[in-house]
Amino acid sequence: MEKRLAKERILIVDDEKNIVSSLTGILSDEGYDVSMTGDGVEALELIQKDPPDLVLLDIWLPGMDGIEVLKTLKTYNPGVEVLIMSGHGTIDTAVKATKLGAQDFIEKPFSLDRITESIQNALHEKKSVLTKETGSPAVLKQLPVCFESMVEVKKGIKALSEHLEPVLLLGETGTGKESVARAIHAQSLKADLPFVKLNCSFRQKQAIQTQLFKRKNKENKPGSDSASGKKVVLLSNIESLSKGLQEKLAEALQNASHPGSSFEFLPSRLFISSAENLEDLAAKGKFHQGLLDCFKETTLLIPPLRNHAASISVITRDFWEEKKRELNTILPKIEEGVLTALCSYSWPGNIKELRNVLEKLILTCANQETIRIQDLPPEIWKPQNQIDINSFNEVGSLQEAETIWEKHFILHHLKRNNWDIDKTCKVLKTTKKQFQEKIKFHSIEMQEVDSSSTQKKYPQRTLKRSVVLCGSSLHSGIKTGLILQPMPPGSGIIFGDIASGKTIPAQLENVQSTDYSTCLKRGANSVGTIEHIMATLHMYRVTNLLIKIGDEAPVMDGSAKDFCELLEDGEFEDQDDFYEEIVVDKCYSFGDKEKGGPYISIEPSDNFSVSYHMEYPEPIGIQDFTYEFQGDESFKKEIAPARTFGFMEEVAQLTKMGYASGGKLDNFILLGDNKVLNTELRFEDEFARHKILDILGDFYLLGKPIRGKIKACKSGHTQNVGLLKIIRDSLTEIN
Incomplete structure (x- = not known):
């Protein structure tokens, strides 16, 4: 084989040492730079940090098998070529691997010529593809399935894709405005340019301005779109754009050449979108009329x-x-009753809500043969939230049917907006006078608005891309890891078993034990030591995420520091849906404070804080620390670095019981003889801070952040979960 000047890098993923040793020697002699691992999760972590040119991947791996590694790898790093190896190969496995993106399937034992030829072919194919590419990868030009039945939308997409004029997309929240913009872009002459979405509700003025305008200078020369960093931009929630930028944008669109302007307009094409009535806002002086006029013919x-x-x-x-095609798998059949319920629901969140419901069903019902009506969210299948199809026979006219439907529609939105008329009017884009007339006409009995609620809405959050972390488990001692994958709005935090794919929602009802860590169990599947990753998700306000994991989360260095870095590496993506904090209305407590036993309480507060008091033998002694949440940076600096700890006699006892098998001198603080035995403390009060870390993790089992002042004394996971159950039961009674 011809030697290469620049070494191409190959990662071997196989737990058979003899094969790895042989392959490493052979491929190194052939001029490749070779690395190896016998663990699937560790392989994903290595690829994430420094992608090789090619991966030789065995099917049969401990924990996470090769097919799952391949599927995950191709999700977040599709450019890496993969050759599958197996000594127990079947045609079905080979076909599945090829469909998932493997370049070849090689059966063991293999010859030197066979393996080297396959590697050469794969790398040659990769080079050919890279050579042919002239810019961004080809964009899918199919129309999203949700719009196939909407004739006017289809016509609009076709017409608007035939030119590059700016486009205004109007529609209620969740109707798919971004999908339509992307479909228009994908069918246009500028489909090769990157598509950038900027949400005007969340982005700061300066960040948006930087994406839209660039100061001209004498050296500026006209060039190609790709050379000058051109892109296609969607400004969602355009009504939230500052008045100054609205005016500047209108000027840029009205005169594309900007004579005399000191700024260059960067987007090659602009989309804007809104769920508001922009004409009404413009008439009231709340939206720039000139900007609206730019879209008269392209709305x-x-x-x-x-x-x-x-x-x-x-x-x-x-x-x-x-x-089915995307995942290359068999999905459960959908019962007719499910389809009937879906058709009967009013879908206030529109197509986005429908897609989110369906995606969640795929995840949570993956191991079922059919999707049943009970698998749907209660608000969809419960009778009070559906239109009774059987009652259609009792309706005498179309006008009567419209009246009945309108009443149900108004009631639905009043309940959704806590019976707040002003808020409901805004959502339904009607005047207060007209709405009150409708309420009177339908004889709707209004309920009092809960004026005591001071809840604010915050955008739901996920990650932009999948990330991987590898380590060892504290209690079982085995090598483990986790993969974080983005999820759609409304999904919540879900743990998924790496091997079986079965899931456990991170919810209070799934807590199995709290002896030495917080463990979840659902059916035959369980996952333990989740408190550190949950605390990190809590403080970074990540609301929707799939965590693929084994039986236990990796302990890392005993703190949450690595989890912070992992999340930041995945980058955060604020989603268009919102969540509201849980706001406690009174004091709740659990434990025996009067007798000096462990206890924990929470009381109303305008902010979120945790105070912890502990009384332990030396060298801990008496420690107090209060953490006040001021954003993820405060958590990262003050709480995340605090490590788990244990006394010599406790560790010995845990080991006898089958726990702490993974405890090493570098992943927890070991105490004995009235001193710290193995490390330097990161804080004087590191032990109290670590207890707060555990509380933050356990409290996220409520499903969303809580606002209140937590006070704890000598409490552990058992007391934390005990208090959470009291809060949950109280909230259930209120609702």
């Missing part, structure tokens, strides 16, 4: 999903088939 209205209720079953089936 597309996207109807709400309820206007196409008859198509929901078709949309659902199409989406299901799309996911």
